[in-house]
Amino acid sequence: MKAWYVIQTKSGDEERADMNLFQQGYKTYLPLVKKHVSKRRYPQRITDPMFPGYMFISLDDSINGDDFSPVKSTRGVMHIVLFGNKPAKLKDGIIEMLQDQESEDNLHHIEKTEYEEGQEVRIKAGAFKLYRGIIEAQANERIHLVLSESNTKLTLSTKEVEPV
Numbered sequence: 748m749k750a751w752y753v754i755q756t757k758s759g760d761e762e763r764a765d766m767n768l769f770q771q772g773y774k775t776y777l778p779l780v781k782k783h784v785s786k787r788r789y790p791q792r793i794t795d796p797m798f799p800g801y802m803f804i805s806l807d808d809s810i811n812g813d814d815f816s817p818v819k820s821t822r823g824v825m826h827i828v829l830f831g832n833k834p835a836k837l838k839d840g841i842i843e844m845l846q847d848q849e850s851e852d853n854l855h856h857i858e859k860t861e862y863e864e865g866q867e868v869r870i871k872a873g874a875f876k877l878y879r880g881i882i883e884a885q886a887n888e889r890i891h892l893v894l895s896e897s898n899t900k901l902t903l904s905t906k907e908v909e910p911v
Contacts, residue, residue: 750808751776751837753801753828754818761796764823771817774805778845782857797855801828803842860905862890868908875901879911 756764765777778797796802804818815827815834828835850856862868866882868890880892880901888905 748808749774749805751803751805751842753835753837754804755825755828756800756802756823757825758800760823761800761802762823764821765802767821767823768804768818771821773818776803776805776842776846778849778855779853780855780857781852794854797845803837805842808836861885862905862908862910867895867911868892869911870903870908872907873903880908 754764761777765775768775779794780797781792781794806814806818818824819826845855848855862882862885864882864884868880868882870876870878870880875894879895881895883891883893883900885891885905889902890905890908891900891902892908893900
């Protein structure tokens with residue numbers, strides 16, 4: 748029976764490791780995300796690994812630590828992730844769930860939320876959870892806001908707030 752395991756790759760070498768393992772006949776999964784970024788003030792859409800530095804490989808469930816040497820010696824691979832002294836095996840269904848969430852282009856899409864100056868938002872987590880504030884400015888993934896209740900100024904991640 749097959750199981751999915753976690754591989755740590757060399758920094759930025761996820762695609763190289765994926766290609767080299769595929770060429771050796773291994774079944775791998777490298778989930779990718781398409782996201783918006785601003786580089787030098789120009790918005791761009793880029794594709795990056797969903798889990799930078801990590802990917803997944805399907806191997807025989809009965810494999811032992813010595814059988815990983817061909818995988819570990821593959822260009823781009825650092826090592827198999829371990830829990831204690833055993834390879835990190837994923838629970839059944841995790842990879843299938845990730846694959847089901849992909850769009851038709853086999854990518855996960857992360858849309859950047861744009862907030863406008865003067866827009867009211869609610870804080871979703873932390874010490875100010877459920878407080879409301881007014882956006883003063885947004886810079887990349889950070890927003891500057893003023894709490895409605897106390898005129899306190901905060902800088903938060905766009906992930907920490909939601910529109911009201």
